[in-house]
Amino acid sequence: MRFGSLIFRNVLRRKLRSSLTIFAVAIAVGSVVALVGIANGFKDSFMEFYQGVDIDMVVVRSGSQRRLTSTLDESLSTKIAALPGVKEAVGGLADVVSFPDVNLFVVPVSGLPTDTTVFDHFHILEGARISDPAKPFVMLGTTLADTLEKKVGQTVEVVEEEPFEVVAIFESDNVLENGSMIVSLPQLQRIMGREGQISGVSIVFEDGVTPEQTDEISAAIHKMESGLSARTTQEHVESLSEIQVAVAMAWLTSTVAILIGSLGTLNTMFMSIQERTPEIGILKAIGWERPRIVAMILGESILLSLMGGIVGTLAAIALVQVLTKMPAVNGLIQGQISGAILVQAFVVAAVVGLLGGLVPAITASRLAPTVALKQ
Amino acid sequence: MNDQSTTDTDILIRAEDVTKNYPDGDVPALRGVSLSVRRGEYVVIMGPSGSGKSTLLNLLGALDTPSSGEVYFEERSITSIHPLSKLRSDKIGFVFQSFHLIPTLTAVENVQIPMFVKGWSAHRRTELATELIETVGMSHRVNHFPNKLSVGERQRVALARALANDPVALLGDEPTGNLDTKTGNDVLDLFDRLHKQGGKTLVIITHSPEVALRADRVVHIRDGRIERED
Numbered sequence: 053m054r055f056g057s058l059i060f061r062n063v064l065r066r067k068l069r070s071s072l073t074i075f076a077v078a079i080a081v082g083s084v085v086a087l088v089g090i091a092n093g094f095k096d097s098f099m100e101f102y103q104g105v106d107i108d109m110v111v112v113r114s115g116s117q118r119r120l121t122s123t124l125d126e127s128l129s130t131k132i133a134a135l136p137g138v139k140e141a142v143g144g145l146a147d148v149v150s151f152p153d154v155n156l157f158v159v160p161v162s163g164l165p166t167d168t169t170v171f172d173h174f175h176i177l178e179g180a181r182i183s184d185p186a187k188p189f190v191m192l193g194t195t196l197a198d199t200l201e202k203k204v205g206q207t208v209e210v211v212e213e214e215p216f217e218v219v220a221i222f223e224s225d226n227v228l229e230n231g232s233m234i235v236s237l238p239q240l241q242r243i244m245g246r247e248g249q250i251s252g253v254s255i256v257f258e259d260g261v262t263p264e265q266t267d268e269i270s271a272a273i274h275k276m277e278s279g280l281s282a283r284t285t286q287e288h289v290e291s292l293s294e295i296q297v298a299v300a301m302a303w304l305t306s307t308v309a310i311l312i313g314s315l316g317t318l319n320t321m322f323m324s325i326q327e328r329t330p331e332i333g334i335l336k337a338i339g340w341e342r343p344r345i346v347a348m349i350l351g352e353s354i355l356l357s358l359m360g361g362i363v364g365t366l367a368a369i370a371l372v373q374v375l376t377k378m379p380a381v382n383g384l385i386q387g388q389i390s391g392a393i394l395v396q397a398f399v400v401a402a403v404v405g406l407l408g409g410l411v412p413a414i415t416a417s418r419l420a421p422t423v424a425l426k427q
Numbered sequence: 428m429n430d431q432s433t434t435d436t437d438i439l440i441r442a443e444d445v446t447k448n449y450p451d452g453d454v455p456a457l458r459g460v461s462l463s464v465r466r467g468e469y470v471v472i473m474g475p476s477g478s479g480k481s482t483l484l485n486l487l488g489a490l491d492t493p494s495s496g497e498v499y500f501e502e503r504s505i506t507s508i509h510p511l512s513k514l515r516s517d518k519i520g521f522v523f524q525s526f527h528l529i530p531t532l533t534a535v536e537n538v539q540i541p542m543f544v545k546g547w548s549a550h551r552r553t554e555l556a557t558e559l560i561e562t563v564g565m566s567h568r569v570n571h572f573p574n575k576l577s578v579g580e581r582q583r584v585a586l587a588r589a590l591a592n593d594p595v596a597l598l599g600d601e602p603t604g605n606l607d608t609k610t611g612n613d614v615l616d617l618f619d620r621l622h623k624q625g626g627k628t629l630v631i632i633t634h635s636p637e638v639a640l641r642a643d644r645v646v647h648i649r650d651g652r653i654e655r656e657d
Contacts, residue, residue, distance in 0.1 A: 053536045054549050061531040334527040337490055338541040338588070339516020422491045425523065 059351040063359075066324070070356060073320040077360025077404050078367060080306070080313030085368035085397045087302035089389045090375070095295045096390075097228035102254070102285040104173050104226055109255040109266070110288040111273055114281035122251050126237075128276065129253045135272050137265045139258045142168045143250040145240045149210055149233075154199055160232040161210060163240025163250075170254070174229075179204035179220035185236035190216035193230040197221045210235065214243045227376075310400055313360065317408025321353050325416040332416050333424025342417040349416050353409025354402060361401030365394060438502070439466040439596060439628050440487050445496035446651075447482050456482040458651040459496070466595070469622050469629045471642035479651040480632045481600055487630055488521060488598040489514050516544045520589030520597045524604040526581045528573040534584045535560055535569045541591040559587040563617055579610030586617060596628040597621065603635065615641060 063070050102110065111132065113122035129143030145163035150156060164170055166185045174181070174191070182189045190208055192200065197218070202208055207215040216235060224230055241247045257266070266284065273282040283291060290296075325332065335345060369389055440463070447457040456479045464470050464487065474480045485491040486498050489505045498505045500514060508514050515521075528537045538556035547555075560569050563583040573581055582602060589597055597618070603611035619641060621627045631638060639645045639657075647654040 053532070053539050053552070055543060058529075058532070058536075058540075061529075065531050330525070330527055331529060334521075334523070335540070336512065337488075337515060337521045339512045339514075339544050339592070340541075341510055341512045341544065344543065420491070422485050425490075425527070 055348075056351070059348060059355055062324075062348070062352050063355050069320055069323070073316050073356050074360040074363055076316030077313040077357045077401060078364035080309040080404055081361045081364030081397045081401050082368040082371070083309035083364075084306040084400050085365050085389055085393055086371050087305055088299070088396065089368065089372060089393045091295070091298040091302040092390065092393065093388070094298055095289060097226055098289045098292065098295065099285070100226040101228050102289065104224065104229075106256050107170075107254040107285055108257040108261070109269065109282055109284055111253040111255065111280055111282045112251065112288070114279050123246070123249050124252065124280075125277075126248050126250050128280075129250065131276055132253055132255060132273060135269055137258055137261045137269055138255055140169060140256040142170050142254045142256075143237070144170075144252060144254060145237055145244070145246060145249065146251045147240065147244055151200065156196075156199060159196060160228065161240065162232060162234045163237040164234060166236050169256070174220075174222040174224060174234075177221045177223050179218070181220055182234070182236050185238050187236075188214070188216045188239055189219040189235065191220040191222055191234040192218055193232050194221055194223045195227070195230040196233060199231075208233075211243050306400075310404060313357070313404045314407040317353050317357060317404055318411065320356065321349060321409050321412035322415075324352070325349060325412050329419065329424045332419055333421045333426075336419065336421035337425065345417040346413040349413035350406065350409045353412070354405035357401045357405030357408070358398070360404070361398050364401075365389075365397050368397075437465045438463050439468075439500070440464040440630070441499040441502070442483070442486060442493075443497045443499070445483075445486055445493040445498060447479070447486065447491070448494045455494075455651055457486075457493070460648075460651070460653055461496075462487075462646060462653065464596075464628060464630055467622075467626050467628055469641065469643045470631070471639045471645045472630065472632045472648060473634065473639060473645055474648035474654075478648045480648050482651075483648065484598055484600055484630060484632055488519050488596075490521075512544075516541060516592055518595050520591070520594040522582070522585055522589050522597065522599040522602040524601040526573075526578075526585040528581055528584060528588075530573050533570045533572055534565060534576065534580075534587075537573070537584055538587045538591055541588060545592065556587070556591070559590050560584070562590070563587045577610070579606055579613060582606060582610075582614050583617065586614065590621070594627070596630065599629070599631040601632050601634070603633065603638065611635070612637075 111124070111128070113124055126143055129141045132138060133141035142165060147161050149159050149161050151159065166182050171181050177194060182191060190210060192202060192208070197203070200208060202218050204218050204221060206218050208218060210216050210233065237250070241249060255269070270282040274280055332345060372389060442460055442462045444459050444461050445457055446455055446459055448455045460483060462483070472480045472483060482491070486493055489498070489500060489508070489511050492506055500518065505511060505514065529540065535553065535556045538559050539552040542552045542555065557569060560566055563586050565580060565583050565587065568576060568580055573584070576584065599618070603614055606614060615638060618629055618631070622629050631642070633639065645657040647656070
């Protein structure tokens with residue numbers, strides 16, 4: 053028999069209690085995997101959105117609570133396009149619309165200039181890209197088209213009583229785009245009552261722009277107007293308040309779940325050592341030193357937690373897969389759980405085991421053999 | 428080392444004027460007890476309940492330390508030995524009235540528990556534990572769990588566990604207290620064999636005069652003091 057076998061048998065001794073503890077830890081770990089995974093997937097979607105079209109820098113209104121819908125003057129993009137090192141500056145308007153009839157409440161809609169190269173990365177599955185910015189044409193991402201059950205030639209009310217003709221259905225490598233719709237910039241400005249406004253400028257640099265030149269471009273943009281934020285794509289995505297809130301909420305919820313998991317493990321381990329006090333007494337009587345008793349009890353709690361970690365991770369992966377298929381989510385999140393999240397999940401499981409097992413383990417190791425044997 | 432004038436190479440365990448007070452006890456459990464146990468000796472401690480015999484055995488077995496006085500094991504004061512668990516693991520085997528076997532482990536696995544501190548391989552532990560199970564006449568029950576064993580068989584397994592690290596002394600706190608006469612005698616025969624053939628030093632607490640008949644010396648204890656020795 054190995055030391056590990058002893059730990060394993062001790063965990064199996066009270067099957068129901070161990071199962072409940074595993075369940076509590078599974079909730080903690082599952083929360084981390086699902087919530088943090090979704091939040092990070094959300095961030096990755098944004099990152100891919102910009103990287104997919106080779107966007108190097110994003111300009112939005114600084115300090116805006118919701119940068120996705122910040123407001124800038126349309127003329128800014130022309131000024132930025134004239135800066136040295138800038139290949140293209142695309143002023144776009146972003147907003148969200150909803151389709152309550154099909155349970156879609158957050159559908160991103162982009163208003164873009166029709167002559168921009170940004171359109172080039174969309175893989176048109178059906179129809180053709182918007183050619184006339186003055187007409188109410190819409191391009192639907194493939195996921196959105198499926199959910200709305202729309203085909204080229206049919207109409208969609210982007211907002212109430214504003215029918216747009218579907219001219220194309222496109223596919224992108226990015227799940228966020230697949231669940232979105234695109235109209236021309238003037239059309240979105242019109243229906244949203246935001247004439248002359250854009251929410252941001254996406255900048256594509258010329259080839260070979262150095263970090264120093266990037267800083268110069270950024271400084272030049274800041275001089276154009278006060279209250280502008282010009283950040284590289286990565287900085288921009290990480291600073292989006294929506295994403296920061298999503299990640300923070302995910303960790304906050306997970307922290308509560310981790311505390312519950314730890315308390316569950318703590319309770320289980322205390323009950324376990326109370327039941328086994330005479331047994332711990334005999335271990336001390338026959339010469340087990342304190343670190344070995346600590347190792348045994350901690351080993352049991354960490355084993356319970358890791359089992360919870362496995363159950364929680366599998367459940368979370370399944371849950372995320374189910375969520376990504378729900379229409380209400382509409383492709384906003386990615387189904388993949390990254391390796392980094394899985395590593396975090398198992399670190400969380402180990403920490404839950406350590407937190408829940410350390411105090412009972414030390415308590416057990418401090419039991420005087422004569423006192424323990426009397427019980 | 429301690430006062431060499433009292434050194435006797437034959438003496439294995441020596442208690443010198445020991446007292447023991449428990450924080451929750453009204454009266455001292457031991458009130459100045461001095462007792463020497465020679466190497467290879469079979470000593471029985473008898474006395475009424477609450478007389479202090481278990482407390483004395485705990486001190487002799489380094490399970491506890493005295494409030495005053497000294498206990499020497501192989502002429503080293505147990506208060507100078509750190510950790511005491513090493514002394515217990517290397518030199519002393521314990522057998523208790525309630526066998527305290529781990530219910531989820533088989534007989535042979537229970538016997539391996541003390542061997543973990545030795546750092547031996549799993550193979551060596553299994554081999555030695557199987558031999559010890561045979562020594563106590565339990566080779567037909569090697570892979571049985573404690574709940575499938577009779578009380579006598581459980582005490583035999585507990586005895587094999589006490590022998591796991593080949594201790595010089597075996598200490599028993601009423602080891603036959605839960606056994607019927609025949610089973611108790613079988614277990615006592617085993618103790619006899621370990622004493623006579625194995626050269627083990629035995630210190631046994633008992634209420635039974637029959638056990639006392641087997642010993643080299645009987646120490647009677649009452650009210651925390653040694654009343655007489657036979």
